[in-house]
Amino acid sequence: MNHRTAPVEIRERFAVPSHRLQEEGRCIRSLPDVDQCVVLSTCNRMEIYYWSERPENAQEHILSHFLGTGRGNVNMGAHFYSHLGAEALEHLCRVLSGLDSMVLGETEIFGQVKTAYQMALDAGVTAGCANKTFQKAFTIGKRVRTDSQIHAGATSVGSVAVELAEQIFGDLSGTRVLILGAGDMSRVTGRALRARGAEGIYVANRSFDRAVELAGTIGGQAIRYDVWGDYLKDIDVVVAATAAPHCIITQETLLPLRAARKYRSLFLIDISVPRNISPDVADIDEVYLYDIDTLTQLADEAKRSREQEVSRCEAIIQDNISKYFPDSALYDQ
Structure with a gap:
């Protein structure tokens, strides 16, 4: 069976x-x-x-x-x-x-x-x-x-996100990840990033207990939701998957951090609905943003390619x- x-x-x-x-x-x-x-x-x-x-x-x-x-x-x-x-x-x-x-x-x-x-x-x-x-x-x-x-191409949203991250950073070994939200999509994507070498993974969620639980399953560290912004200057990848009804990351969030980040690449994965990240952050030179629709489209294209x-x-x-x-x-x- x-x-x-x-x-x-x-x-x-x-x-x-x-x-x-x-x-x-x-x-x-x-x-x-x-x-x-x-x-x-x-x-x-x-x-x-x-x-x-x-x-x-x-x-x-x-x-x-x-x-x-x-x-x-x-x-x-x-x-x-x-x-x-x-x-x-x-x-x-x-x-x-x-x-x-x-x-x-x-x-x-x-x-x-x-x-x-x-x-x-x-x-x-x-x-x-x-x-x-x-x-x-x-x-x-x-x-x-x-x-x-x-076997070519990633066929899940989480695996697509990881492949895109590898295209940006080349090697995910040593990259630092911030996960906002502790649902299933966060879990899948976090595990995929960890499997490809991400080391410092921080999990923030409005329910701290759920953040602790997710962090434990992917080898990360839970942080309080009200301080996750303090970590952005050192982060390479952000996974946003909260239930917030509005954008929690905007140009106003990121522009003041550019100098402190030394203009390093920042990969933003927005797998939330409604979106957690304002689309206009993609206008910042070193910022790469992919939302759930784009990731799903890429995964579907890979599925069709495999079927052929x-x-x-x-x-x-x-x-x-x-x-x-x-x-x-x-x-x-």
């Missing part, structure tokens, strides 16, 4: 935490008619890859293992999918390539599949066929990413399946 076939309240019933992947793999391997297996469990999918001389029987045992006596309470046709032989191999390659992900072309899934396979290998629940299949599937997944643009790459990726997968997996090789033990 995955994010398209089952809602989170169903997926969470079958999720396997990473520290239990080996144990779960051994349990499934011990079921009747299961010869080899790999368990893949992420926030968006739960999949069992298995090898069997009687795959239909093995599937029934696997489903009973997870569902037990509650099988009648689950909509089997709606939530589960099953692929056999070449179709299963194609699905694995699509997963590795990011074609089956919630965010088309995302790269995290490749590492998650590698971890799942390594766990199965360490648990001793794979053998020649599984090992050969996954190793060659990894090669195909890499080929897709090398020979296409499926899908057919190319699928062709690469098919060509390489034919190259690496002649029909008989799918079933060789």
Whole structure:
């Protein structure tokens, strides 16, 4: 099952935490008619890859293992999918390539599949066929990413903002960030900035407790809302996402700070509605301003670009399946 076939309240019933992947793999391997297996469990999918001389029987045992006596309470046709032989191999390659992900072309899934396979290998629940299949599937997944643009461009507002910041500063290592507001958009953008090297992150919110909470999750420091203006002279990036009904950063806010800032670049990310930053601050030479509409437009353009790459990726997968997996090789033990 995955994010398209089952809602989170169903997926969470079958999720396997990473520290239990080996144990779960051994349990499934011990079921009747299961010869080899790999368990893949992420926030968006739960999949069992298995090898069997009687795959239909093995599937029934696997489903009973997870569902037990509650099988009648689950909509089997709606939530589960099953692929056999070449179709299963194609699905694995699509997963590795990011074609089956919630965010088309995302790269995290490749590492998650590698971890799942390594766990199965360490648990001793794979053998020649599984090992050969996954190793060659990894090669195909890499080929897709090398020979296409499926991963190009940022597809979320937070990631777009970070890419733009990197274009301005070149390297975000050591940059100082001020986050105004402690909602979900602030959290996502703050984490993305931290992941790219931002070091000094300050969080200000009218509710100080919420500022403390957000700062704790992104490795930042909470400051009182009434003093955030004192920090602007040393800040490189401002993320504005408050519920204020008016602009809280204007030309009058920034112009007096230019000399103290030594005319350094300042990147302003306004992801609030109504806007928190006056549009005319972009007229200041060293100030770069992007609002929610611009960021969303750039993210949508990247999504459309990735969608146009899908057919190319699928062709690469098919060509390489034919190259690496002649029909008989799918079933060789």
